[in-house]
Amino acid sequence: MIPFTNIPKHVEEALENWGGTTSRRSFLKRSGLFVVTVSAAAVTGGSAIEAVAAQAGRLYPDPDYKQLDSWIVIHEDNTATFYVGKTDCGQGTGTAFRQMMADELDIAYDKTTCIMGSTDVTVDQGGSGGSDAIQTDGWPMRRVAAEARRVLLELGSKRLGVPVDQLTVSNAVIAVKSDASKKVTYGELIGGKRFNVTLTGNNIDATTGAAKVKPVQDLKIVGLSPQRYDIPAKVDGSLTWAVDARVPGMVHARNVRPPVAGAKLVSIDESSVKNIPGLIKVVSKGNYVAVVCEREEQAIAASRQLKVNWEKPASSPFPASEDLFKYMRSATPTSSPRPAEVGSVDMAFAGAAKVIEAEYDVPFQGHTAFGPAHAMADPSNGQLTIYSNDMKSYGMRTGVAQFLGIPREQVRVVWMEGPQAYGRTAADDAGFEAAFLAKEVGRPVRVQWMRHEETAWDTKGPAFAFKLRGGLDAQGNLIAFDYDGRAADYNHLGYNEPDTVLIAQLQGKRRATPAPGGSDRPSEMYAIPNRRMSSSVVGLPMIWETQLRTGNLRDPNGPQVTFASESFIDELAAAAKADPLDFRMKLLTASTTDDNAFKRARSIAVLKAAAEAYGWEKRPAPKSLGTGNILTGRGVAYTYRSQTVVAEIAEVEVNRRTGHVWVKRLVCAHDCGLIINPEALRRTIEGGMLHSLSRTLHEEVKFDTEKVTSVDWNSHPSLTHADTPAKIDIVLVNGDPNPNRPDLPHYGAGETVCKPMLAAVANAIFDATGVRLRRVPFRNDRVLAALKGANVV
């Protein structure tokens, strides 16, 4: 098997052999075309493509997505390397890309490699985000591979002297249909040479050649489950991660953060660290402070020992986290778009037989990556290379160039593997810090955030406060629905923005108009005749000095919003004394109109499939209260995200003495259209569900009036082995009304499963105990207090 290759070989070599010299025989032209070097060892050595050496005056190019050569290289040994503008954050999308492209190209999966993420050798597809790898970026990948196949068939036709329609191709071998002995391989046709084929497309998503992609029925590799190619190196310890990247002369840096929000740097007593061996420099600009030392443990010691005088603000203006939701509900919104209204909501409420209302709260929840943010930047020879696991490497390159005021062509980002990236992580911030410090000291600098930095200073999903009202008619039908969701998301941070990354803020940069933030609305296909959905955004104090920095966290807004909406649907079902699943199914089937992605049909399909897989017996919630210590119950929740549809059922055990909730079993029915790699998809679904389960049971950013107090795993707990369900059942559904259609699309799967989990568990706890929890997370003390309050102890 071809060994793991996500980063270009020349980078691997540079990092491995920096004691010696590596010869670079090829070069990259300004237009972005590659000159393919012939390498007999290409099969075992990975890519034969090497980028320009970083020498004074040389520039880093932007590979041109309109050139086929920027995407696919065929080697003389009849293998292929795919270059894509993505990053793999850990769901194994690289494997899926190889499957999709190998299928269109008609080459064996095992004869391919994939290079991604590094900005000077791959086209810019934006890196990762939005669960768009398979759903959006997979299409240009398939099309360019199809185009390469078309071009190769034309070349084969000329070589073999027969028209294209008399040729067959399989495993990178073109043969004459009537005489299999007349054949030629891709490698023989073009190995070591350029395609020189220009593609079209107004933007990279629309990239195409003349060829069309195959119908689903002709795909042979898509739908199989080859093992992920990146896993062996992650298991045997051989992988060079971004944290492992080192170059000659590299030194280590640690940040020193303001102790409270709004603290202003007054002075630094550098004599406090003069006894630290290996100290190179104390760096400060505005409120940004860092120490740079020769060795890593020296930098850590220096950062702890450095005496910094900060001036604290006169008052501590924040609400403490216990008072957050009261604060949010009484604050004046910074924005409130016009509510969406269908029917006559107020009239329907006036005529309703029963009206119920409820408020829900979800706190700030952070990325708190397992591996705190890090990056290494090398400023040698008049260029700047950043070694980073950032999921949006291309944006980091542009942002860093702007931030430092240096030409973009002098900067590149080498993308390497790192810990999870489930949205706008602190990897952005660390990359800018490494670049800044490297320029300051004129040496390669590795920056590593410590645990308290990652947990307290990372970007967080916004806190939400909700109010919902629902009206039922005498028959128990839902006739009126009023949703109001408020997000604490003002000054929402984008990715790699040179004026909003943490170092920029600490150095005093301020955007004139902060990003407004967002407050999404529920997404399900329920047909409710009278419905109003309102949303608003509020800000907390000191938006440029706060540690409560918001940015995209896995399925932005989704888990919060769906917690409220799907809990409330459940409350309505209970008020109507209806089975919760039936209640939802009635709302789905009340209309027969559907959208282009057939989401109504598919929603019905996943709800049915989940119920069947679980063995759901119809009855209203809650169960009659058990007598033992352990109360059991089940809860369902359903939603869609973009074009992917999901239904989840949770079965819980609630300990009425301790308030401890164990989610014993999970069932997920998942429809994402055409599936590329079923086994990898299952594991992505499991991980996503359990990530949300962690947010359901444990996660909350705590703060007092001046600082975040969640600083490590004790003060910010996360799901553990002990919480894990005993059984997770995943049903992969194809609910398309025409499931075998040749153009069945492939949709994303990284985030949808995160949305319904909070509600599914809340609904299960209600079923078990009769107690409705409306505030996440469901930690023991909160559950116990609720049980006590309802006399269920």
Next chain:
Amino acid sequence: MSNVTLKVNGKTHTLDIDPTTPLLYALRNDLELRGPRFGCGLGQCGACTVIINGVATRSCVTSVSSVRSEVTTLEGLAKNGKLHPVQQAWIDEQVPQCGFCQNGQIMTAKALLDKTPNPTDAQIRDGMARTLCRCMTYYRVQAAIKRAAKAIAGNLLGSSKEVTA
């Protein structure tokens, strides 16, 4: 700085470093090993786990001067190019998502199985409870531990190229 001698994965090294240096940094920066890595520096997560005297040890809170016995890192699990059954089970089960925590998961599981070759579900959960993962691969890790236990006991033959559910 002073001379510190460490035996790691079968090789002996003498390093001129501060004796209070956490073992993690000596392994990573002086010996250029990649298995153990930084997750918290507080002994809370397991990212830095190595095995010393059969005990899964958190190298971020272990000074080099306190190390008396041989250290085994992730790189040292395979013998003569053959993966340890735990590593093979991890591949067969396709455990990792991002993979960053898996040094801790694998090393802790290996030490657990060495002590308790046939662990119950409860023993697995308990033994692994302080080894964290943020991609939440726990379900698969537990399945892989059971698979490895079987393989070590000699009941499972090899692994297939394609994953079976």
